[in-house]
Amino acid sequence: MSLSLRPVAETEWPDWISLDEEAFGNAIPPHRAELYRRNTEFGRSLGAFDGDLLVGVTAVCSLTMAVPGGPIPVGGVTAVGVLPSHRRRGVLSALMTRQFSDLHEGGEAVAALHASEAVIYGRYGYGRAADGLSVRIPTAGAVFTRHAPADPALRLRVVRPADARDVFERVHAAVLDRRPGLYARTPARWDAVLSDEDSDRGEGALRAVVAEDDEGPRGYALFRMKASWDEHDVPDGELRLRDLFALDPAAYALLWRHVLDRDLVSHVTAVRPGDDPLIHLLADPRALRARWADELWFRLVHVGRALPARRYSAPVDVVIEVEDATCPWNAGRWRLTAGTSDARCEPSADPADVTLPVSALGAAYLGGRPLEALRAAGLARESRPGALRELSVAMSWEPAPWSGLIF
Numbered sequence: 001m002s003l004s005l006r007p008v009a010e011t012e013w014p015d016w017i018s019l020d021e022e023a024f025g026n027a028i029p030p031h032r033a034e035l036y037r038r039n040t041e042f043g044r045s046l047g048a049f050d051g052d053l054l055v056g057v058t059a060v061c062s063l064t065m066a067v068p069g070g071p072i073p074v075g076g077v078t079a080v081g082v083l084p085s086h087r088r089r090g091v092l093s094a095l096m097t098r099q100f101s102d103l104h105e106g107g108e109a110v111a112a113l114h115a116s117e118a119v120i121y122g123r124y125g126y127g128r129a130a131d132g133l134s135v136r137i138p139t140a141g142a143v144f145t146r147h148a149p150a151d152p153a154l155r156l157r158v159v160r161p162a163d164a165r166d167v168f169e170r171v172h173a174a175v176l177d178r179r180p181g182l183y184a185r186t187p188a189r190w191d192a193v194l195s196d197e198d199s200d201r202g203e204g205a206l207r208a209v210v211a212e213d214d215e216g217p218r219g220y221a222l223f224r225m226k227a228s229w230d231e232h233d234v235p236d237g238e239l240r241l242r243d244l245f246a247l248d249p250a251a252y253a254l255l256w257r258h259v260l261d262r263d264l265v266s267h268v269t270a271v272r273p274g275d276d277p278l279i280h281l282l283a284d285p286r287a288l289r290a291r292w293a294d295e296l297w298f299r300l301v302h303v304g305r306a307l308p309a310r311r312y313s314a315p316v317d318v319v320i321e322v323e324d325a326t327c328p329w330n331a332g333r334w335r336l337t338a339g340t341s342d343a344r345c346e347p348s349a350d351p352a353d354v355t356l357p358v359s360a361l362g363a364a365y366l367g368g369r370p371l372e373a374l375r376a377a378g379l380a381r382e383s384r385p386g387a388l389r390e391l392s393v394a395m396s397w398e399p400a401p402w403s404g405l406i407f
């Protein structure tokens with residue numbers, strides 16, 4: 001195999017789609033392929049060619065993503081696939097290495113991705129930065145506590161999703177910087193979110209409800225609902241929640257109440273942030289059946305630019321020895337000096353206080369991964385007693401990170 005790497009031209013899109021379908025073993029309906037194409041930045045794609053044959057692909061989306069302290073540019077790595085005939089011959093490694101050097105030369109200081117399998121990206125310096133809580137809530141036991149916020153001025157309006165897009169866009173943009181991991185959705189991204197062709201309706205048609213008062217919208221929920229009845233003719237429908245965003249706690253509670261109260265629905269399923277206030281709204285938190293899954297992986301492509309780009313929960317002054325075989329420009333000692341409103345990170349000749357693989361910094365970057373736990377797992381060391389805890393506390397953040405939508 002003689003491998004060459006270059007961006008994939010838009011005219012080569014049919015080859016890209018066939019590769020994607022082969023790698024993932026699925027069939028992409030034509031309108032989904034078109035949405036995928038419109039969400040692709042071809043200039044930021046990278047194809048691996050064996051002669052003329054496209055055998056591997058990846059791309060970067062230019063995201064604006066919230067991190068602790070506010071939104072920053074993040075390289076959203078996506079569309080990773082290798083033709084089955086060429087797997088396990090180093091194609092992905094070649095693509096990842098080139099992508100990092102391209103990003104280092106003129107792109108974002110951090111990269112993020114959603115992984116199809118959790119074992120793939122750690123070797124390239126990605127750390128598991130955000131978890132999704134996959135929940136299944138039987139509606140029968142989903143009673144709220146008496147302290148659930150309420151506002152008599154609020155009312156619900158059932159809308160057709162296509163008619164309320166401007167409401168969704170405004171609410172989502174307004175809450176974007178409240179949670180690390182949330183990212184701005186482009187018009188093409190919203191087109192994909194709201195697509196509701198026959199082949200999108202495996203979990204039922206897309207439905208939506210808006211919470212509003214006389215001043216205007218304060219939140220919305222977007223979901224799919226599928227009616228069914230069990231063998232005793234008891235309603236057993238599922239409501240699959242997609243988005244639930246609100247400007248304030250009362251609207252948030254009302255929207256959750258609504259999705260839990262829909263007629264003929266026996267259970268609601270969703271992937272939520274690990275600290276979803278719903279956990280505290282439920283009188284019986286055990287009503288919520290949950291399991292964890294990795295949601296976002298983060299990679300510091302340029303440590304010196306990435307660490308000052310976020311804010312810190314407490315002042316910290318620590319020399320970090322970074323281990324990074326894939327991006328050697330990161331390897332070495334860096335002094336991170338941060339207050340709660342500014343931060344600096346510079347190369348340092350001082351002895352290291354803590355030693356970390358770059359993946360540990362990626363895992364902690366969004367504030368949801370305590371470094372002490374990584375130390376207990378053998379992923380971090382300290383030479384100055386207490387230094388790791390200082391860094392861990394400074395990097396921690398509330399609320400928990402979560403992106404809410406695969407890019």
Ligand SMILES: CC(C)(COP(=O)(O)OP(=O)(O)OC[C@H]1O[C@@H](n2cnc3c(N)ncnc32)[C@H](O)[C@@H]1OP(=O)(O)O)[C@@H](O)C(=O)NCCC(=O)NCCS
Nearest residue numbers: 023024080081082087088089090091092093114115116119
């Ligand atoms: C995952 C995928 C991109 C890997 O591509 P690849 O070209 O086979 O990967 P490489 O040959 O460069 O592998 C590099 C290393 O990662 C390991 N690796 C790669 N994919 C792996 C997987 N799915 N599980 C375990 N290890 C994996 C390889 O064994 C190799 O390890 P080594 O360096 O110790 O030998 C490819 O198998 C694929 O397209 N899978 C289906 C689609 C998919 O899941 N894409 C990822 C979307 S996030």
